[in-house]
Amino acid sequence: MAPRTATQSRDLAAPVSDGRKAWLITAMIVAFMVINFADKSVLGLAAVPIMEELDLSNSTYGLISSSFYFLFSVSGLLVGFLSTRISSRVLLLGMTVVWAVAQLPVLVVATIPTLMAGRILLGAAEGPAASMSMHALYKWFPPERRALPSALQIGGAALGTLIAAPVVTWLIDGFGWRSAYAVLAAVSAAWALLWWRVGHDGPYDHKHTATGSGGLRLPYRKILLTGTVLGSIASAFGAAWALSLSHAWLPAYFRTQMDMSAAASATAISVISGFGLVLLLAVSPFVDALKSQGVSSRWSSGAAQSIAVCLAACAMTAFPFVDASGPRLVLIALAFGGTAIAIPLHYMTAAEVVPPAQRGAVFGIVAGIGTLPGLVAPFLTGHLIDTAGTPAAGYTTAFLVAGAVMLAAGTFALAAIRPDRDAVRLGLGAGPQALR
Numbered sequence: 001m002a003p004r005t006a007t008q009s010r011d012l013a014a015p016v017s018d019g020r021k022a023w024l025i026t027a028m029i030v031a032f033m034v035i036n037f038a039d040k041s042v043l044g045l046a047a048v049p050i051m052e053e054l055d056l057s058n059s060t061y062g063l064i065s066s067s068f069y070f071l072f073s074v075s076g077l078l079v080g081f082l083s084t085r086i087s088s089r090v091l092l093l094g095m096t097v098v099w100a101v102a103q104l105p106v107l108v109v110a111t112i113p114t115l116m117a118g119r120i121l122l123g124a125a126e127g128p129a130a131s132m133s134m135h136a137l138y139k140w141f142p143p144e145r146r147a148l149p150s151a152l153q154i155g156g157a158a159l160g161t162l163i164a165a166p167v168v169t170w171l172i173d174g175f176g177w178r179s180a181y182a183v184l185a186a187v188s189a190a191w192a193l194l195w196w197r198v199g200h201d202g203p204y205d206h207k208h209t210a211t212g213s214g215g216l217r218l219p220y221r222k223i224l225l226t227g228t229v230l231g232s233i234a235s236a237f238g239a240a241w242a243l244s245l246s247h248a249w250l251p252a253y254f255r256t257q258m259d260m261s262a263a264a265s266a267t268a269i270s271v272i273s274g275f276g277l278v279l280l281l282a283v284s285p286f287v288d289a290l291k292s293q294g295v296s297s298r299w300s301s302g303a304a305q306s307i308a309v310c311l312a313a314c315a316m317t318a319f320p321f322v323d324a325s326g327p328r329l330v331l332i333a334l335a336f337g338g339t340a341i342a343i344p345l346h347y348m349t350a351a352e353v354v355p356p357a358q359r360g361a362v363f364g365i366v367a368g369i370g371t372l373p374g375l376v377a378p379f380l381t382g383h384l385i386d387t388a389g390t391p392a393a394g395y396t397t398a399f400l401v402a403g404a405v406m407l408a409a410g411t412f413a414l415a416a417i418r419p420d421r422d423a424v425r426l427g428l429g430a431g432p433q434a435l436r
Contacts, residue, residue, distance in 0.1 A: 022140035022202065026149050028195060029133045032092060033156025035191055036129045038164035039099055039122060039184055040068070040247050043115075045168045045266070046177035047252045053177075054112065058391075062382020065248035067116045069374035071124035076371065079128035080364015084357065088136035089199045091128070096192040098125035103185035107178055118181075127371070130157070131363035134347050138359065140202035146351075147291075147301075150344035151284035155277050158340055161246075162273035169266035204356070216355040218426060223362060226426065228353045231302065231416030232346040236370025238309040238409030239339035239346075241377050241402050242316065246272070246336040248378035249398075257392060258325065272333045276340030279308075283341050287348075297352055302417030305345035309410030312338035317403030320396040335399075339406075346370070352419035353426055377402065 043050070043065060051061050083091060102122035105114040134153055141149050171180045223229060246269075254265035283304060290300035312335050319331035347363060354362045381398040388394030 021200075022149075024198060025140050025200075025202065026137060026152055028191075028199060029137050029153050030156035030159070031191060032096070032133055032195075033130070033153055034160035034163060035096070035099070035184070035188055036126055037157045037160030038168065039103070039126065039188070041161050041164045041269075042168055042180050042184060043068075043119065044247045044249070044251045045165060045269075046172050046180060047248075048255050048262075049172060049177050050110075050115070054110065054115075056112070058382040058385040058394075059379070060112065060382070062248065062379040062385075064112065064115050064119060065378035065382075066375055068119040068123035068126075069244070069371065070120050072127035072374060073368035073372055075124045075127035076131060076364045076368035078364075079132060080361045080368070083128075083132060083135060083360030083364065087201050088132060088139065088360075089195070089201060091132050092136060092199065093192050093196055095125045095129055095132070096188045096195070098122075100185045100188040100192070103181040103188070106181055110178065123374075127368065128364060130154075130343070131347070131367035132360065134344075135360040135363050136199075136201070138351065139204045142204060145288075146348060147284040147288040147344075150348055151280040154340065154344040155280045157343070158273045158277035158280065158337075160273075162270045162277065165266040165269040165273070166263075169262050173262055216428070217357055218355060220358070220361070220365075222426065223354055223358065224365065226353050226422040227416035228302075228419045228422040229350050229362065229366065231306070231413040232350040233366050233370050234409040234416065235305045235309055235342045235346040235413040236366060237373060238313070238406040238413070239342040240371045241373035241405050241409075242312060242336050242339045244371075244374035244377045245381060245398070245402055249381050249395075250332075250336060253395060257395060258328075268329065268332075272337045275333045276337035279338065280340050280344065284344070287345070297349060297419040298417060298421075301345045301348050302419065303414060305342035305349070306410050306414035306417065308338055308341040309406055309413065312336070313403045313406035313410060316399050316406060320399050335403075346413075349417050349419050353422045353428065355428065373405070 047061060050056065056064070079091060099122060102118050102125060105118045108114070130153075134150065137149050137153055138146060168180045171177075171183060250272075251265050251269060254260040254268055255262065260268065287300050287304060291297070315331045315334035315338065319328050319335060322328040322331060346366065350362060350366050351359055377398075380401070381395075384398045384401075385391050385394030388397060
């Protein structure tokens with residue numbers, strides 16, 4: 001085989017993206033995340049009528065909610081490694097088909113086993129969703145242009161909850177809680193059909209990059225033990241604790257502890273999600289601006305996610321002791337919406353110390369470990385509510401535990417995330433520009 005010319009090598013090292021196609025894929029992935037988080041939210045939004053119809057205790061409901069995460073982390077890890085061999089197009093298609101199927105059992109018969117079976121299957125299919133859709137998105141943008149697309153991708157999560165809260169609540173109130181499951185199944189199937197027509201892997205796929213770090217592979221142990229990856233996992237862990245509580249218990253908390261109607265509760269959840277979306281859209285250009293001015297990733301993206309988790313932790317521990325509803329709602333918004341910043345940024349910091357050929361697998365590992373709180377927090381909260389002297393005391397204890405976990409995670413992340421240093425130590429070059 002003839003050696004490559006210098007021009008050919010430059011072309012391979014710096015692929016050119018179709019801007020219009022890249023933003024079409026971004027729009028599809030945003031819609032993917034909207035559906036993803038609507039699916040996650042439906043059980044929490046229907047918690048009160050489901051618990052009343054099936055006569056569930058708080059602990060049993062918490063177990064059903066936690067069952068979503070029984071296979072969540074395992075599937076995230078497995079699919080992460082499969083992503084090195086299977087295209088993102090096929091992986092995302094398969095996930096959404098399973099999402100549609102997972103909503104169907106409760107339409108046949110609504111019992112504790114069918115609720116759990118549906119949530120376990122849904123969790124298995126959604127475990128890799130955030131990391132694999134981010135991986136697919138990164139194939140369309142170079143490292144220095146990923147902050148905004150990343151924020152939009154995670155913004156789809158906030159948008160999903162923002163849209164789902166009023167729409168799903170309307171369906172539940174008007175047509176029964178089963179109707180929400182039926183509609184979400186249809187929407188997932190429709191997205192899968194459209195994605196099969198327009199979804200493709202982009203030019204920044206490692207298969208298309210034959211020089212630089214595109215073909216480099218490192219031992220996974222060496223990558224995973226860097227401070228940056230460990231800190232990114234910690235940041236994800238703290239954010240996931242708040243996120244799993246918001247999906248499982250926040251609607252019930254508004255209904256039972258703050259005496260809100262179903263509509264008022266849905267509005268409050270939408271406002272919190274909207275707050276998280278605004279933060280995402282505001283912070284990503286700020287991070288890009290800092291990086292363009294030469295600010296290191298440790299302080300631009302690393303500190304931003306770590307401090308966000310710490311501030312949310314402080315709000316989480318404070319709001320149960322505030323009686324006035326207005327200030328309490330503000331603190332609740334900070335506690336559950338403020339962590340939105342951490343989710344895209346922990347992928348960005350991890351990506352800076354991972355060769356592109358291994359990025360999908362490492363994203364799967366980060367997501368798999370980082371989302372473990374979903375397996376614990378909902379059930380633990382239900383148990384604390386059932387065993388406390390009053391439900392209010394149980395909720396307070398649960399939120400204090402959440403705040404402590406989040407503060408520890410955010411503090412560790414702040415100290416550990418140093419992408420520029422770790423990239424050099426791994427032989428990837430000086431920072432993200434080396435990772436195409």
